[in-house]
Amino acid sequence: MHSCLLAVLGGVLIGAAAVLLMAALGRVAGISGIASGLIRRGVVDRGWRLAFVVGLVLAPALLWLLHGDSGIGAPQVGLPWMALAGLLVGFGTGIGSGCTSGHGVCGIARLSPRSLLATAVFMLFGIATVYVVRHLLGGL
Amino acid sequence: MKALLALLSGLLFGVGLSLGGMTRPAVVLGFLDVFGQWDPRLLFVMAGAVITTAVGYRLVLRRRQPWLAASFQLPTSRRFDARLVGGAAVFGIGWGIAGYCPGPALASLGAAAPSLLVLVVCMLGGWWLASRLPAGRD
Numbered sequence: 001m002h003s004c005l006l007a008v009l010g011g012v013l014i015g016a017a018a019v020l021l022m023a024a025l026g027r028v029a030g031i032s033g034i035a036s037g038l039i040r041r042g043v044v045d046r047g048w049r050l051a052f053v054v055g056l057v058l059a060p061a062l063l064w065l066l067h068g069d070s071g072i073g074a075p076q077v078g079l080p081w082m083a084l085a086g087l088l089v090g091f092g093t094g095i096g097s098g099c100t101s102g103h104g105v106c107g108i109a110r111l112s113p114r115s116l117l118a119t120a121v122f123m124l125f126g127i128a129t130v131y132v133v134r135h136l137l138g139g140l
Numbered sequence: 141m142k143a144l145l146a147l148l149s150g151l152l153f154g155v156g157l158s159l160g161g162m163t164r165p166a167v168v169l170g171f172l173d174v175f176g177q178w179d180p181r182l183l184f185v186m187a188g189a190v191i192t193t194a195v196g197y198r199l200v201l202r203r204r205q206p207w208l209a210a211s212f213q214l215p216t217s218r219r220f221d222a223r224l225v226g227g228a229a230v231f232g233i234g235w236g237i238a239g240y241c242p243g244p245a246l247a248s249l250g251a252a253a254p255s256l257l258v259l260v261v262c263m264l265g266g267w268w269l270a271s272r273l274p275a276g277r278d
Contacts, residue, residue: 003161003181004180004181004184006159006160006161007159007160007161007181007182007184007185007188008184008185008187008188009156009159009160009188010155010156010157010158010159010160010161010162010185010188011156011160011184011185011186011187011188011189011190011192012156012188012189012192013152013153013155013156013159014152014153014156014157014160014185014188014189014192015156015188015189015190015191015192015193015196016152016156016192016196017149017150017151017152017153017156018149018153018189018192018193018196018197019192019193019196019197019199019200020145020148020149020152021145021146021149022196022197022200022201022206022212023196023200023203023206023207024142024145024146024149024206024207024208024209025142025145025146025206025208025209026205026206026209026210026211026212026213027209027213028213028214028215029149029153031153031241031242031243031246032242032267035242035246035267036264036267036270036271039264039267039268039271040267040268040271041271047142047143047146048142048143048145048146049146050143051142051143051144051146051147051150052146052147052149052150052153053150053246054147054150055146055147055148055149055150055151055152055153055154056150056151056153056154056157056243056246056247057150057154057246057247057249057250058150058151058154058250059150059151059152059153059154059155059157059158059247060154060158060163060247060248060250060251061250062151062155063155063158063159070158070163070250070251071157071158071159071161071163071164072158072163072164072247072248072250072251073163073164073165073166073167073248074165074166074253075165075238075253075255075256075259076165076166076169076238076239077237077238078255079254079255079258081237081238082238082255082256082258082259082262083258083259083262084234084237084262085234085235085237085238085240085259085262086234086238086240086245086258086259086260086261086262086263086265086266087234087262087263087265087266088230088231088233088234088237088266089231089234089235089238089240089241089242089245089259089263089266090234090242090262090263090264090265090266090267090268090269090270091227091230091266091267091269091270092226092227092228092229092230092231092232092233092234092266093227093231093241093242093266093267093270094227094266094267094269094270094271095223095226095227095230095270095273096223096224096225096226096227096228096230096231097215097217097223097224097227099231099241099242099243100186100235100241100242100243101153101241101242101243103228104186104190105186105189105190105193106193106197107215108186108190109189109190109191109193109194109197110194110197110214112215113218113220114215114217114218114219114220114224117220117224117225117228118224118225118227118228119228121225121228121229121232122228122229122231122232122235123172123232124232125228125229125230125231125232125233125235125236126172126232126233126235126236127172127173127174127236128232128236129172129232129233129235129236129237130169130172130173130176130236131173131174131175133236133237134173134175134176135175135176140237
């Protein structure tokens, strides 16, 4: 299948997952919000959060069983950059209350002004970072 | 039952990410590389996800309550503040460095790449740090 059609199909499945979570549990499918709740103090509903993350982790294995390709690609940068990226992604989505799923998908679907702004900002900074890394520094 | 449906939602979400190419950081970085060999796939994933969610939420939120909970918990804040913008900016930089946002990072754990494990542990550390800041989320 053409990779862009497959991308739309993937997006529809992500949307279906978000709708299911809202219909069943009344929660927004924001990965950073769900997963960070596993380690935040004072969060009492860790059960469904853990179950969601387990599903997320198992999904590529399911795909691998079904058609022999998990879809997981190789990291593109070295270990120190992976560590720094993880820290920035965690801290940024933590204080910004969301990531690509919470703001970028669920928030935009609700036309939330905060999510529209956050998505524009992280897209712009992502694009600027890749520009600096690839076109000014010549790679990491 | 709650856990079962959450597991199902997580599975669907992860399958969608993987089919859409989002668990390949090269594809994500290719999308962010608008001044190079641009890869539009992330845009198609987001379009499919946003339209499906917008239509689905519209139907679901007409109901009085979710199947398994007392109420729908939607974010209510309407403030544009430094936390929102600063957080999104910091996240964008981290996203642009390695090509992983939280969903694909977690969904890629199964491949057991050591550097990805480090990224996820550092991401947890970042969440922990953010939750220690005064006036944290929720």
